[in-house]
Amino acid sequence: MNKRVVFTGGSGKAGRHVVPYLTDRGYQVFNLDLAPLEQPGVNTLTADLADSGQVFNALSMHFDFGGLESGKGPPAVDAVVHFAAVPRILLRPDNTTFQVNTQSTYNVIEAAVKLGIRKIIIASSETTYGVCFAEGDKDYHSFPLEEDYDTDPMDSYGLSKVVNEKTARAFAMRSGADIYALRIGNVIEPHEYELFPAFLADPPSRKRNAWSYIDARDLGQIVDLCLQKDGLGFQVFNAVNDTITAREPTAEFLHRWAPGTPVTRPLEGFEAPLSNRKIREVLGFKEEHDWRKYVPE
Ligand SMILES: NC(=O)c1ccc[n+]([C@@H]2O[C@H](COP(=O)([O-])OP(=O)(O)OC[C@H]3O[C@@H](n4cnc5c(N)ncnc54)[C@H](O)[C@@H]3O)[C@@H](O)[C@H]2O)c1
Numbered sequence: 001m002n003k004r005v006v007f008t009g010g011s012g013k014a015g016r017h018v019v020p021y022l023t024d025r026g027y028q029v030f031n032l033d034l035a036p037l038e039q040p041g042v043n044t045l046t047a048d049l050a051d052s053g054q055v056f057n058a059l060s061m062h063f064d065f066g067g068l069e070s071g072k073g074p075p076a077v078d079a080v081v082h083f084a085a086v087p088r089i090l091l092r093p094d095n096t097t098f099q100v101n102t103q104s105t106y107n108v109i110e111a112a113v114k115l116g117i118r119k120i121i122i123a124s125s126e127t128t129y130g131v132c133f134a135e136g137d138k139d140y141h142s143f144p145l146e147e148d149y150d151t152d153p154m155d156s157y158g159l160s161k162v163v164n165e166k167t168a169r170a171f172a173m174r175s176g177a178d179i180y181a182l183r184i185g186n187v188i189e190p191h192e193y194e195l196f197p198a199f200l201a202d203p204p205s206r207k208r209n210a211w212s213y214i215d216a217r218d219l220g221q222i223v224d225l226c227l228q229k230d231g232l233g234f235q236v237f238n239a240v241n242d243t244i245t246a247r248e249p250t251a252e253f254l255h256r257w258a259p260g261t262p263v264t265r266p267l268e269g270f271e272a273p274l275s276n277r278k279i280r281e282v283l284g285f286k287e288e289h290d291w292r293k294y295v296p297e
Pocket of ligand 1: 013014032033049050083087088104123125186
């Protein structure tokens with residue numbers, strides 16, 4: 001039978017692309033969100049994930065009316081993909097951003113583990129690398145940014161994502177479930193490639209994103225690969241595309257635009273400063289949406 005996946009935050013910017021990527025590949029998806037999602041075949045349950053009771057309930061329900069036909073109650077859920085969040089600072093008061101993101105992630109992971117769901121994927125963020133929402137012009141410790149970096153955000157949102165990674169690790173240790181945290185780069189939807197000429201013309205403007213990005217459809221591929229790859233326990237994966245958002249090779253570019261930041265290994269060609277080597281090597285990620293396809297020279 002096709003895998004049954006509960007997806008949280010499917011109505012948002014990233015979810016709107018990742019959910020259809022998954023349903024196109026045969027997954028049955030049930031969306032938990034506060035906002036609606038107009039996608040035929042995907043039912044959205046309005047649920048506030050900051051409320052643990054609602055989360056336990058939502059993870060043990062029928063996905064839609066079709067579920068009633070067997071007469072045997074809701075079948076097991078194979079995986080949970082947790083994307084719902086307050087997605088940056090300055091949308092809600094800082095304490096609310098921290099509270100909603102940490103509490104809802106705790107609730108989703110706890111309920112999934114206690115209900116016997118063995119695969120959980122959560123949205124972490126590039127902001128854990130500490131520069132994105134920093135006060136002032138902060139430097140990265142070193143390049144490339146890889147998953148063993150000493151994450152050190154100073155903002156409430158980035159901090160909530162660091163805490164969420166720790167929550168994931170604690171539950172993976174406790175239960176033996178696979179819990180993968182995706183440090184998602186700046187999400188780019190197809191229509192947003194029109195922003196790239198301005199990015200290229202003003203390199204300092206993209207320092208906070210480490211001159212890296214993730215195409216929303218390629219993010220779908222990464223989630224699919226995580227759903228397929230079992231047995232890795234707790235993992236952190238950078239979720240970004242292959243190359244730097246610049247026309248210059250990475251080593252030369254960083255020498256010019258981040259001159260004080262040490263480089264810890266040779267940088268190959270145009271590789272992204274926020275490295276995706278781990279998803280390529282461990283999950284077999286092959287990007288389909290290089291920004292150069294969509295941005296005229
Ligand atoms: N957009 C980016 O560039 C980016 C970068 C790195 C990480 N992320 C992370 O990826 C995930 C998706 O981001 P996005 O850009 O699609 O965000 P979004 O705000 O567009 O979507 C998030 C969704 O979560 C829902 N939600 C929020 N609080 C909820 C709650 N308490 N209960 C139920 N649903 C709730 C919202 O209604 C929304 O539909 C988030 O976890 C975000 O932190 C995003």
